[in-house]
Amino acid sequence: MRRDEVHTVTDDTIPSNDDTTEVEIAATEDANAEASSAPIDAAPADAETPSAPAVDIADAPADDASADSAEALASAEPVAAPAPMPGRMPVPRPPARRAAVAPAAAAPTESFGRVEDDGTVSVREGDVWRVVGQYPDGTPAEALAYFERKYADLVSEVTLLETRHRAGGASASDLRATSRAVRERVVGAAAVGDLAALEARLAALDATLTEASAEEAQAQRAAVDAAIAERTALVEQIEQLAARDPKSIQWKQTGADVTALFERWQAHQATGPRLPKNTGQQLWKRFRDARATLDKHRREFYAGLDEQHKSARDAKARLVERAEALASKGEEGIGAYRTLLDEWKTSGRAGKKADDALWARFKAAGDALYAARSDREQADAEASKDKIEAKRALLVEAAAVPKEKDTAKARALLTGIQRQWDEIGRIHPREAERGLDDELRRIEQGVKSREDADWKSNNPETKARQNAMTQQLHDAIAGLESDLEKAKASKNASAIAKATEALEARKGWLKALGG
16 A cells, blocks of 8 residues: 555445455645644554554555655655554553543444554454554544544455355355455454454355355366266267268268267367366367368278279260260161160269269260151151051951951951051051051951851861760760669669769750750
């Protein structure tokens, strides 16, 4: 604290995180005017300045290191400060000449502070009074008020710590560190107030923060364990991808999967808890190695694929040249083109762009061949119109064939129509010819069926066999009738039934033969 500064604690002054209080800087001309009444905090006995503003025992000179602070300190009006040695001392008997004014001056905090005749201010800690500083040129009330403000600053710091802990959000470990720093300032502070109560509040707060720190540590360990498990799962997933056979991998999908896993790793690293250094490095090494393996396999795969594409591209280029060379053959080159097409199907892939370009040329060569055939067929179809009409007229004439009762005349009529049919010749398209042929063939099948039936009924061999079988049946029937008469005469029911059944069977056969 600079010696030309005056501490002012107001109702709205709230210490910040770094445990400091709001400071109001007085003007230089006011500092000289107030120097005669500035207090002197308890200081080492070897202080040489004859007079100075109040200086806290606990204040460190860190803030006075700059040249400006040194110059301000040198320009302050010197005031004698014969301060006693700091520390605890037995309670002395108050000076008699101050007895008249001491009760009124120290009434607000007479149980914790007192002012000696020479302006020395002490604070009571238990049964011991401890000197905190000196305020030689002011009233006892002003001296106590100055050091009470010091105490109020400490109270504000403790209250802020308690509030931050109750509000949550701040780390208990960080609050413990701040609490220890505040405790160091409270113990032996150059302030007047219930320092013991303040220390008790800090002790209670420290106990609560210790418990909360343990819970935070446990939660942190659980979070770290969960983070390790999650990152391990990511590592195992990418290692499974790396362990697959490179020939069976769909690299487009696998590349997207690896990218997604790496993005998840980065997001977890950015938002998750920090892992122990060794564990984090080991997991990352595994992840990195698996990704490097996949990248190596991918490069090898595409290098081999490029070689395959080049070989297929060359082979297809040669097929295209051979197909284009067939153009002069016209329709006769279609057979050779189909052979080239079979070779094309087995030549492999040359890459989409090359395949599309080569196939366009190959197909154009084939289209030219098939276009030649289409032109010929169209010409044939035009030339076949008269033939189609002629054959349709023959079919009208052939419709009288099934109506002819005499099979021989029907055959003769059909034979004449067939000769004329053949003389007309082939017609195009083939579908039209096939339909006309099918109609004539149905008429021919009808005539053939009639001829087969006539041959079957008039065949001499067949008739001879039928006559012999008929005679045998007549003989068998005569014998069975005789047996039946005998059975009836003897009244043998079994013989009668047997002879009757056999006789009916033979008569049925004879009827089937037409006898």
